[in-house]
């Protein structure tokens with residue numbers, strides 16, 4: 090392997106690859122190496138998500154998420170069209186389950202307008218015409234620009250784009266130490282670099298701490314479980330989402346249509362005790378368990394979020410029946426017996442600001458010495474990735 094590069098990126102998820110791609114776009118001819126500890130790209134959140142191309146109406150107008158999701162949606166669509174990756178356009182309806190949720194629905198609408206996102210208020214009759222399976226209490230929202238794609242296909246195509254531009258994506262290359270201008274791999278190999286970008290997802294805080302960056306932050310993992318339905322293809326035609334609880338950074342259990350027309354329920358946002366927690370004991374690390382356990386009390390006592398409410402509503406979702414019945418509130422014809430096939434779980438890398446006990450809602454990027462650390466590439470960073478990469482790389486290189 091080449092021992093030096095202009096840029097080294099840690100992590101071949103969608104964010105690391107998008108950053109490498111943008112760097113090569115701005116600096117054609119630069120040497121760029123992406124180091125990935127797994128044997129393939131998209132092995133973690135980037136390949137284990139809902140694949141929903143979000144429109145960008147959930148987020149407060151002054152956030153990075155608002156701007157970068159709206160722009161990222163367009164950019165990802167253009168990329169997919171060029172790369173021959175299929176994008177489906179079911180759109181999304183956001184429905185209410187009680188009159189109390191109507192003010193929150195109106196807030197979403199106002200945010201959509203402020204963020205320059207196409208969004209429509211609709212009544213029950215219009216909802217029925219758009220998606221006969223969905224139910225709402227008097228009003229709903231219609232987002233025509235919410236789409237869906239296969240996340241693994243998108244990330245694989247992005248990796249190919251990076252290779253085509255001359256970047257080198259190295260698999261099985263776990264970074265175990267970082268110094269300004271150099272990284273060390275498990276086999277002892279050292280690579281020197283002009284600049285380092287840490288896009289290590291669930292481990293981004295650990296790597297940042299090695300560089301004395303982001304020391305007030307810790308990653309908290311939240312597990313997302315999915316169940317597929319046995320419904321005929323295209324029985325569900327639109328994504329159906331609830332009104333989210335604005336005190337927490339998750340969107341609530343929803344129904345999505347996959348790019349192949351299958352109905353899928355999930356994901357949960359169940360607090361996890363270690364990072365790559367995909368099964369009963371898979372990825373278990375006693376050290377991580379200790380780290381997460383030490384961070385949870387700050388979160389538990391946080392005044393910023395309804396933590397006990399979150400735990401009370403999320404833990405029962407380990408039960409398939411309970412989880413599917415949550416989706417029944419949005420679409421009454423959903424039955425637990427129809428949603429028996431488990432999907433691949435994903436784990437959200439959610440950043441906690443330890444001193445305040447606050448879960449960071451927006452993307453967080455911190456500079457270090459000759460390095461940049463992507464600390465909170467939370468949902469919808471898959472949608473936003475190309476716009477986010479432009480924002481970050483253009484900020485580094487001026």
Ligand SMILES: Cc1cc2nc3c(=O)[nH]c(=O)nc-3n(C[C@H](O)[C@H](O)[C@H](O)COP(=O)(O)OP(=O)(O)OC[C@H]3O[C@@H](n4cnc5c(N)ncnc54)[C@H](O)[C@@H]3O)c2cc1C
Pocket residue numbers: 099100101102103104105124125126127130131132133134135136137138139140141142143262263264265288289290291292312313314356434435436437438466467468469470471472473
């Ligand atoms: C359940 C779930 C559903 C979601 N749904 C959506 C959605 O519908 N739409 C949307 O836009 N977003 C969604 N998201 C969010 C989206 O998936 C993430 O924001 C995005 O994938 C983050 O990408 P990433 O590249 O930062 O992280 P990752 O994909 O986790 O990539 C990080 C990479 O770094 C590697 N790595 C870590 N440590 C090291 C090391 N020491 N050395 C080398 N490599 C290392 C890892 O192996 C990994 O491949 C969802 C997320 C989850 C979990």
